[in-house]
Amino acid sequence: xxxxxxxxxxxxxxxxxxxxxxxxxxxxxxxxxxxxxxxxxxxxxxxxxxxxxxxxxxxxxxxxxxxxxxxxxxxxxxxxxxxxxxxxxxxxxxxxxxxxxxxxxxxxxxxxxxxxxxxxxxxxxxxxxxxxxxxxxxxxxxxxxxxxxxxxxxxxxxxxxxxxxxxxxxxxxxxxxxxxxxxxxxxxxxxxxxxxxxxxxxxxxxxxxxxxxxxxxxxxxxxxxxxxxxxxxxxxxxxxxxxxxxxxxxxxxxxxxxxxxxxxxxxxxxxxxxxxxxxxxxxxxxxxxxxxxxxxxxxxxxxxxxxxxxxxxxx
Amino acid sequence: xxxxxxxxxxxxxxxxxxxxxxxxxxxxxxxxxxxxxxxxxxxxxxxxxxxxxxxxxxxxxxxxxxxxxxxxxxxxxxxxxxxxxxxxxxxxxxxxxxxxxxxxxxxxxxxxxxxxxxxxxxxxxxxxxxxxxxxxxxxxxxxxxxxxxxxxxxxxxxxxxxxxxxxxxxxxxxxxxxxxxxxxxxxxxxxxxxxxxxxxxxxxxxxxxxxxxxxxxxxxxxxxxxxxxxxxxxxxxxxxxxxxxxxxxxxxxxxxxxxxxxxxxxxxxxxxxxxxxxxxxxxxxxxxxxxxxxxxxxxxxxxxxxxxxxxxxxx
Numbered sequence: 001x002x003x004x005x006x007x008x009x010x011x012x013x014x015x016x017x018x019x020x021x022x023x024x025x026x027x028x029x030x031x032x033x034x035x036x037x038x039x040x041x042x043x044x045x046x047x048x049x050x051x052x053x054x055x056x057x058x059x060x061x062x063x064x065x066x067x068x069x070x071x072x073x074x075x076x077x078x079x080x081x082x083x084x085x086x087x088x089x090x091x092x093x094x095x096x097x098x099x100x101x102x103x104x105x106x107x108x109x110x111x112x113x114x115x116x117x118x119x120x121x122x123x124x125x126x127x128x129x130x131x132x133x134x135x136x137x138x139x140x141x142x143x144x145x146x147x148x149x150x151x152x153x154x155x156x157x158x159x160x161x162x163x164x165x166x167x168x169x170x171x172x173x174x175x176x177x178x179x180x181x182x183x184x185x186x187x188x189x190x191x192x193x194x195x196x197x198x199x200x201x202x203x204x205x206x207x208x209x210x211x212x213x214x215x216x217x218x219x220x221x222x223x224x225x226x227x228x229x230x231x232x233x234x235x236x237x238x239x240x241x242x243x244x245x246x247x248x249x250x251x252x253x254x255x256x257x258x259x260x261x262x263x264x265x266x267x268x269x270x271x272x273x274x275x276x277x278x279x280x281x282x283x284x285x286x287x288x289x290x291x292x293x294x295x296x297x298x299x300x301x302x303x304x305x306x307x308x309x310x311x312x313x314x315x
Numbered sequence: 316x317x318x319x320x321x322x323x324x325x326x327x328x329x330x331x332x333x334x335x336x337x338x339x340x341x342x343x344x345x346x347x348x349x350x351x352x353x354x355x356x357x358x359x360x361x362x363x364x365x366x367x368x369x370x371x372x373x374x375x376x377x378x379x380x381x382x383x384x385x386x387x388x389x390x391x392x393x394x395x396x397x398x399x400x401x402x403x404x405x406x407x408x409x410x411x412x413x414x415x416x417x418x419x420x421x422x423x424x425x426x427x428x429x430x431x432x433x434x435x436x437x438x439x440x441x442x443x444x445x446x447x448x449x450x451x452x453x454x455x456x457x458x459x460x461x462x463x464x465x466x467x468x469x470x471x472x473x474x475x476x477x478x479x480x481x482x483x484x485x486x487x488x489x490x491x492x493x494x495x496x497x498x499x500x501x502x503x504x505x506x507x508x509x510x511x512x513x514x515x516x517x518x519x520x521x522x523x524x525x526x527x528x529x530x531x532x533x534x535x536x537x538x539x540x541x542x543x544x545x546x547x548x549x550x551x552x553x554x555x556x557x558x559x560x561x562x563x564x565x566x567x568x569x570x571x572x573x574x575x576x577x578x579x580x581x582x583x584x585x586x587x588x589x590x591x592x593x594x595x596x597x598x599x600x601x602x603x604x605x606x607x608x609x610x611x612x613x614x615x616x617x618x619x620x621x622x623x624x625x626x627x628x629x630x
Contacts, residue, residue: 019519027544028546029541029544029546030545031560038601039601039602041602042534066415068414069414097606099383100382114433116430117432118432118434118539119431119533120430120431120432123533125544126543127544129544135601168491174481174531176482176537177548178548217434217490218435218437218438218442220441223481224490224492228441229342229344229345229445229582230342230343231345232343237493238493286352286356287356293411294316306340
């Protein structure tokens with residue numbers, strides 16, 4: 001395969017402006033237009049094998065989360081909430097041909113799983129963004145609904161992320177491209193965060209707050225846990241680090257928000273991160289709550305997003 | 316939760332020597348012994364809820380791979396190869412209570428999925444290594460059987476990794492722990508790699524070779540692909556980077572080998588990485604082979620590992 005790269009970035013800027021005006025999803029890759037076919041390998045979809053505009057053209061909301069079961073449950077919940085016809089139990093996984101991710105469509109809502117960690121979500125986002133581009137979707141809002149560890153807040157609290165930060169509390173995402181380190185901004189859409197916070201005020205069953213979300217590459221050592229297979233630091237050092245994170249504004253810790261924020265921002269998608277906390281990391285490391293309690297916690301971001309989507313749709 | 320960290324590392328070194336002599340899996344975390352219970356959250360197992368020595372004490376081989384379906388197929392294949400009784404179709408997922416990973420046990424062989432990317436496999440490895448430790452397993456060999464992109468070798472080739480390298484072609488794994496960057500060696504067991512290469516000489520159906528494996532944090536930009544949602548480099552720059560990787564000894568590219576090598580090495584597990592290549596990255600970026608061809612390719616590392624296990628068991 002040989003592609004030509006335009007040696008001027010001007011056409012792309014003009015194109016971006018057009019996309020912005022039209023509300024289209026912006027793919028920042030001049031090679032794509034030169035491809036005869038685009039196989040979205042990890043979604044088991046493609047431009048020649050599927051009519052992507054017909055399948056996805058009406059999408060306005062994309063919700064992503066780590067667990068396939070949770071994203072199926074969210075799709076079934078939205079089916080009920082939007083009052084759609086048919087049995088939500090028969091809902092078909094659009095990516096059934098692969099076990100890397102699962103995907104469900106409920107009216108204008110797409111629900112997709114992304115696995116755990118930055119690399120896993122980044123593969124999905126590359127292919128999802130290309131899908132939205134090929135399908136000519138307009139004015140798409142994308143929200144990650146996830147689980148996380150809390151910092152200084154009660155388990156079950158829902159955190160709307162204002163800024164995603166790395167392990168050094170910086171609003172940056174670093175990626176190595178052809179052995180150059182590229183640094184990208186992890187700013188999220190502040191208006192969308194505000195709108196979600198407004199919605200949350202109508203829900204009295206659980207606390208919702210706005211704060212920084214720290215994204216790490218490891219669940220154990222990388223989040224200062226004492227209960228991994230490897231640990232070389234003391235409880236005192238752990239608490240000192242977590243308290244510094246708290247003082248820097250961090251209210252929860254997860255493993256996908258920085259790359260999610262960076263990629264959505266570059267591609268003109270209005271993005272938000274809404275995670276429930278399963279424990280308070282200042283109190284411990286192990287997730288000891290019962291299955292029932294954890295299941296109820298995980299429904300909280302879904303409730304908030306459902307309210308938001310219904311408001312946006314004028315229902 | 317409060318843990319005490321021994322202020323001297325001497326007892327741990329003595330302990331490690333004992334572990335080595337006994338062939339036990341080495342957990343390098345003094346806090347673990349002080350815990351009343353250990354919940355392996357992402358595996359849905361625990362020391363109080365499960366009799367781990369009874370369930371897993373006889374494990375000698377652990378095989379890990381990204382895709383849940385592939386690791387189930389491998390378990391079913393090993394069931395047949397080891398001539399075990401019962402119907403392999405009824406095989407139960409030991410981690411059925413969670414959808415993060417799947418796990419199957421076939422005699423002394425454990426088959427586990429790990430999802431995609433360094434963070435996803437690292438969560439599984441922390442919990443797997445603790446599981447092997449709690450179950451008092453001895454003389455365990457662990458092998459990652461995966462898929463990868465090849466460099467200068469034909470699609471369908473099987474690569475046995477001698478050294479896992481990062482995006483800068485260095486045999487290092489970097490992790491941020493309490494905002495310190497920790498660098499770990501990614502050396503793999505050379506005797507095991509030799510033994511696997513020996514086994515491969517008995518298989519004439521596909522080529523197997525030994526080479527460096529490059530591990531990246533991204534499938535698209537991070538591997539120099541021109542077909543992601545984002546791409547800011549030319550085909551010439553891409554090929555220049557991939558050729559430099561080839562000249563540094565890299566024969567395939569995947570997304571888990573560095574952390575796999577680093578963690579197994581620290582915990583005294585003899586580890587190998589055996590991946591099939593789905594395409595030659597010097598020829599293109601998209602995976603265009605048919606489903607049937609890709610399925611056959613993915614069986615190749617399984618065939619090799621089956622032969623190796625049967626030899627080790629004297630079958």
